Amino acid sequence: MKKSTILFTILIMVVTITAFTTMEETVSSNPAHPNSTVHAQSDSIVLGMGCFWGAEKRMSELPGVLDAESGYAGGNNARAGYEDVLNFERRLRMGRASGRNHAEVVKVTFDPQQLSLENVLAKFWESHDPTQGDRQGNDIGSNYRSAIYYHDDAQKTLALATRDAYQQALTAAGYGQITTEILPLKNYITAEEYHQDYLVKNPDGYCGLGGVNVAYPATERTKHTTAATSTQSTQPIDSKDLNFAQQLVVFESENCEFCAQFKHDILDHWRSDMPVVTTMNPNPPVDWVLDKSLFASPTMVLFKEGQEVARYTGYNGEKEKFWQWLGFQLLTPEQQKIAFEQGTERAFTGSNLDEKRPGKFVDPITGATLFLSKTKFNSGTGWPSFIEPVEGSITYHADNSDYMQRTEVRSASSGIHLGHVFNDGPPPTHKRYCINGNILKFVPD
Structure with a gap:
């Protein structure tokens, strides 16, 4: 065989091996999710929506999302873990540290041929309250801030545009200014394995309530997906239909297995004198007042004369615990002593x-x-x-x-x-x- 032919054959083998290796690398597994496959044409964006357990669950519900991974991002530390983030936040609040903490985030990997980035961001805006600053519901601290961390100018441009569009919708609904930070992604760290798919692995977890019930303004690119995946929109309950003296309201959310369990265990057998009503809207009945915002579902709130007087957050089959909570609202002190103290x-x-x-x-x-x-x-x-x-x-x-x-x-x-x-x-x-x-x-x- 001629020398030139041998060299050409070797060159073809090298190119073939390189192409095969490249193809293998473009269809690879996520190291935090060994069984998840990321497509060659996938894209990703990192979003902060408060506690990453609920954020991961909400974003993974979108058709076209290939993986939703909990992590930390946006801080000064190149390395961090859950306890590091919490401890640093405590020191910041006590004035014993300076700098910038990581936010709990979810890295959303999606197939652009099935799901546009605008649809991803529409779900992001609708799934939390982006006007709360360094908090989300009862979770307070800069590590729970609302954030969009982009990796190129196209993502930045769309993030800003969707923010402005959603701000108009929020303003029309009476909400304040969006506090979401929109910055280049830096120092992203995959969260510990026990945080991945947390609400699947932990039956006592909570479902996120899904934002403030203000829909993202639909465009031609989002109409189809938004209609299929956005949080169910319902009007706040009309207080005229409720018992003003005392009324129990059960706040639920879509696709919430804990809400379904509460219905099966408690609501389907309700014979209590306490009037009860359920709603998918996280806002209180018209002209009634919540003591603080809701952060999980189901949440059972007892109102008296239009004011919240007690609440029970979350449910995982603990029937006696729930009835004891309600009993303390209904029974006299003498009855409570008999009922709960033998x-x-x-x-x-x-x-x-x-x-x-x-x-x-x-x-x-x-x-x-x-x-x-x-x-x-x-x-x-x-x-x-x-x-x-x-x-x-x-x-x-x-x-x-x-x-x-x-x-x-x-x-x-x-x-x-x-x-x-x-x-x-x-x-x-x-x-x-x-x-x-x-x-x-x-x-x-």
Whole structure:
């Protein structure tokens, strides 16, 4: 073989290997997400929206997003971790440090052929409150600032344009000036693995509420995607339809598995006297006042005379904990002592002792039926007594307090203490459910 032919063959092999290697590199895995594949034609932008757990979840919902990665960016430190960022923020607020902290951010990698950058930014603006400065909801500090960190002039230009467009929409809705910083990306650091896909891996996490319910002004490029992916727009609840004296409002959000669980566990079985209503709008009912902004869903807020008096944030199946919270809003101090401290009223002093009308005795918080009046009898002990409860309405617990061995009974729906059961009742059960009358509510037939 001629020398020139050999050299040409070697050159072809080198070019082929180089091209193959380049192709391999353009379809690579994200080091923080080993199973995620980034397309050769992908683009990315880094966004700060407060806590990156909710930001990652919201941005990953967009069709065309290939990866949403939690991280830190925009600070002076080239290296940082979660504790570093928090500790530096504490020192800044105490005046013991100077400089610029990182913000919690999400790096959004997307396919421009499926999703435009303007659509990404529209989702960004709609998914948080960009007017709050160094905070987002209850998360306060410069590490929770709203931010867009771009990597070229085209991204900068579009970021500024979308900011101005969204400012007009916010102003028309009565909101203040946008505080979002728009700067070149610097010192981006991938967050620790346990922060990645946090709301998927942690069942006690919270869903982000999705901004201030002001839609990004649709353009020809965003109409289709915005209609399909933006937060559901609803009008604030009309307070005329609510109970002014006291009203429970459940603030929910789209695609929130914790909201669905709360509905399944609590709302689908609601029998409480407390009026309740749900809404997808994070704003209070018209002319009513929230004590502070909402930052997670579901959030249950109790209003009295149009003012927030208590709230319960988040839910992950802790039914008794929620009912205890509501019980502290509904019960008198005497009832609270019985319900939550295993207290006992003095004999012959409680209510419902002489109640003989046909009806039912219910849990004062949940409204669940506990006993029927036809099972009530006069035991002479000074407490309302029953031969049996409604099936499945109570639970039994060993009680060795006061140097005695007794069986405590609690409400199955709320977990509150009711009294004790003894084996000295009349037939046919020979049981005596000795119940505190003040913790029962009677509902006549």
